[in-house]
Amino acid sequence: MPLIEVRALRKTYRSTVAVEHVDLDVHEGEIIGVLGPNGAGKTTTVECMAGLTRPDRGTVRLAGHVPWRDRRQVTGLLGVQLQSSGLQAKLTAREAVAMVAAFHDAPADPDELIERLGLGRVAGTRYAKLSGGQQQRLAIATALVGRPRVVILDELTTGLDPEARRETWELIRNVRGSGTTVVLVTHLMEEAQQLCDRITVLAGGRVVAEGTPDDVVARSASSTVMSFTAPAAVLPADVLAGLPGVRQVERRGARLEVAGTDDGVLAVLRVLQERQVEPAGLRVSATTLDEAYLALVRRPDTDTAPAMEEIS
Amino acid sequence: MTVPRTASPVADRRARPGRAVLAAETRLFLREPGSLFWIVAFPTILLVVLAFVPGFDEPSADYGGRSFLDAYVPTSCLLAAIMGGILAMPTVISAYREQHVLRRIATTPARAGHVLGVQVALHAAAVLLSMVLVLAVSRLAFGVALPDTLPAWLLAYVLAVVAVLGVGALISGTAPSVRASSTLGIVAFLPLMFTAGVWYPVSAMGGLLRDIVAATPTGAAALAMDRAQAGDWPSLLQVSVVAGWAVLLAVLAVRCFRWQ
Known part of the structure; x- marks a missing residue:
């Protein structure tokens, strides 16, 4: 008990x-x-x-x-x-x-x-x-x-x-x-x-x-963050956005940043292989508790969403 | 049950929350020289100063054949109660609530009620000490006779102390902040001083003014004490008025107290 x-x-x-x-x-x-x-x-x-x-x-x-x-x-x-x-x-x-x-x-x-x-x-x-x-x-x-x-x-x-x-x-x-x-x-x-x-x-x-x-x-929607260089012409961001386990895709110049679960990372790698895109400068890192926390408390389904600027 | 060893235990002993609160609050009370001066010393000092005013120690028809000084002894004693109950106590209690001391104590085996009870008791003790000092100095230094009907005199005085502390407790229990508490304190302070006879002896007042003052807790007490001073039993009405105020204010203070 x-x-x-x-x-x-x-x-x-x-x-x-x-x-x-x-x-x-x-x-x-x-x-x-x-x-x-x-x-x-x-x-x-x-x-x-x-x-x-x-x-x-x-x-x-x-x-x-x-x-x-x-x-x-x-x-x-x-x-x-x-x-x-x-x-x-x-x-x-x-x-x-x-x-x-x-x-x-x-x-x-x-x-x-x-x-x-x-x-x-x-x-x-x-x-x-x-x-x-x-x-x-x-x-x-x-x-x-x-x-x-x-x-x-x-x-x-x-x-x-x-x-x-x-x-x-x-x-x-x-x-x-x-x-x-x-x-x-x-x-x-x-x-x-x-x-x-x-x-x-x-x-x-x-x-x-x-x-x-x-x-x-680990259980947060984006426990892993991966980033790599791939020209927009070869790989538009929206190709990855719909993949299972991928939560967020962001393009910064030639570099793509993908946040998601471990499964999402594998799914991205599979697409890259199919399209024969070489992910130059590939980095995969685990989310910190900080980021997981922010993702959790920012979730839109908590309709009485707290004011984020109050977090100190 | 596991017992943490964050530090070694002193020894197993019985906890005494009430006694620990009393010890700490007494120590703190003695660290308030301002309060102690106004409650314990000032009423006697005022009496001593007035004793040196020419004529104030001579019998006068205004005071039923007694001197102004004789008539001022009950007033000085009531003044001590006003200083303790209205000036000193509400500030302490309001600060304890505002600074979350009561809340902090409520999380321990001691109760916030212990703190309040001890505060009332300490102020009452200082008031009674001041009364003893007033009686002793007026008797020994200026030859003012002790009240002839001492039990009646004490009864009226103690009831008045309860009533005045009740006003103070009501203020500290309902005022939302320390600032509001001291403002309300001053509002109550002046009429109580007046009806206790600080500016003009109640027994020498006449007509409608006297009737109004006789209906107030300190006014009724002043009249009752004045008669007891002269050896008469105070009228039942006078004592009933003081007792009624004492009960009413004490009950109100307890019922209206806001813990936070």
């Missing part, structure tokens, strides 16, 4: 549908990534998991408990770092972590955790005086100090520089290594690829893809 089970989740705010229909399983010990553009319903989904938001329809079970009803059991199992989670402005970093530690039966050592998150030097500094990155790391520390069974991290590394980002990833790997389940909401494909065992991509309040990062790339 999954540790967290989300079924047919739906949540609307007045006339806006935040989550249309989401099913999601989180298994013990894995790092699962929840991806999607702004407005895709990621935060609402994890807020329902944390019990902060009560959905209009659907169910959530966290270790058998209903998050918004069984508060005592759920808050004991769960560590949360929210996108907009404040701490008291005049509380120092050490006091904040110690306060949350005292909420739990068997917490981690606050000082040790503060050191590990690189906050040792500012342990006596008040929350309001910390930099954005330090506040972010402090939020992570308070999420972990109760030694939760599941930790939900919403935009874990936003505001961190690349080095701090890598250190935080290492920390999350260690956290998982010791048995904690991690639910990670992120915009960053690199983060998902580096950390996540499985990802769920949301768009317009629905799940548009799920699986391992490699699965998601």
